[in-house]
Amino acid sequence: MMWTLPQPVAKADEAPPPFDAWLDGVRQEAREKGIAEETIRVALTGIEPVRRVVQRDRNQSEFKLTYQIYHDRLLTPTNIRVGRGKLEKHRALLDQIAAEYGVQPRFILAIWGMETRYGAVKPTMPVIPAVATLAYDRRRSSYFRRELFQALQMIDQGLIPHSEMLGSWAGAMGQPQFMPSSYMAYARDHDGDGHRDIWSNEADVFASIANYLSKHGWHDDQTWGREVTLPAGAAFRAAIPAPRTGSGCRAIDSMSGAMGLADWQALGVRRADGSDLPTRNLPASLVEPDGADGKAFLVYRNYQSILRYNCAHLYGLAVSQLADAIGRR
Structure with a gap:
């Protein structure tokens, strides 16, 4: 049975189109973009629209759970143990990719582990219906319409057969869970076989993740940040720099403005164990995922690169702490 999505926003004097009519418009625009008939x-x-896709879109765990619940679900002893095993298994390849792209292996592995449990989770949702559903839905229609045309371009260019284009409920593909636009911009053919295979080729998977982070401002002479303790009182709260908005990512816009670690130290901020902050005076912003009564973190520029992968603090903190756990000896 076909299920009808909430109708897209329409002008007051016209009825919103049914899905089939909307899809005819997509077909016409695809022709105008030069996509083959x-x-x-x-x-x-x-x-047809896929009901569970919209249900998942409205119930993403990154925006509904507390920090501790999300952390405990994902930073399990098994995920850490498997990540350390993958580090040993692929050390030579990861070191090569790290040298080329300037991204530490533990962060490549942490994103791989978060996205598909180091390749163990095999997405099964056909990408075109999933992305078309979200393009028709009103919440993020412009973004997903662009992704739909990128997916069509991938098929049209022979990058992947339509029958093999499988992904998550939102259309994220392969082991690194790239959206079609991310695949087109950042996927890499590391082994030189002529294919950017993020579905089954681990060399291409690692290089693609590293390239994504690199292109979003990663610095391999820095880490992501750290958990901290904060002084109590209104004076400290008044001294926190105001957020800088307009990044296009709600999580980034919710962080405090940045100031040097020496300035945070002077305000009374310390590491989680009570010791002094690092002496390197990196710019850092304050993140409090559960508000002022929860845990607190000072984060560096690399953390924003992780948020460009998935714009949610629970995701960014989980990736960062999984990376620390994988790299810890």
């Missing part, structure tokens, strides 16, 4: 026929025939 055969690709349009194969990819856009017989698709």
Whole structure:
């Protein structure tokens, strides 16, 4: 049975189109973008909105759970143990990729582990219906419409057969869970076999994750940040720099403004164990994922690169702390 999504926002004097009429508009725009008629026929025939895709979009755990619950679900002894094993198994390859892209191996592995449990989770959702559903839905229609055309371009260019284009409920693909636009911009063919295979080739998976972080401002002479303790009182709260908004990522916009570690030290901020902050005066911002009564973290520029992968503090902190756990001897 076909299920009808909430209708897209329409002008007051016109009725919103049904899905089939909306899809006809997608087909026409695809033709105008130069996508082959055969690709349009194969990819856009017989698709319907997928109800569970919208349900998942409205119930993402990164925006509903507390820090501690999310942390405990994902930073399990098994995930840490497997990550350390993968580090040993792929050390030579990861060191090579780290040297090329300037991203430490533990962070590559942490994102791999968070996204698909080091490749063990195999996404099974056809990408085109998933992305089309979210493009038709009103919440993020512009973003997913662009992703839909990127997915069609991938098929049209022969980068992956339509039948093999499988991903998550939101259309994220392969072991690093790249959206179609991220695949087109950042996926890499590390082993030189002519294919950017993020589905089954670990060399390409690692290089693609590293390239994504590198292109989003990663510095391999820094870590991500650390948990800290904060002084009590209104005076400290008044001294916290105001957030800088307009980044396009709500999580980044919710962080405090940045100031040097020496300034945070002078305000009374200390490491989680009570010791002094590092003496290197890196710019750092304050993150409090559960508000002023929860845990606190000072984060550096690399943390923002992780948030560009997934714009949610619970995700960014979990990746960061998993990386620390994998790299800890």
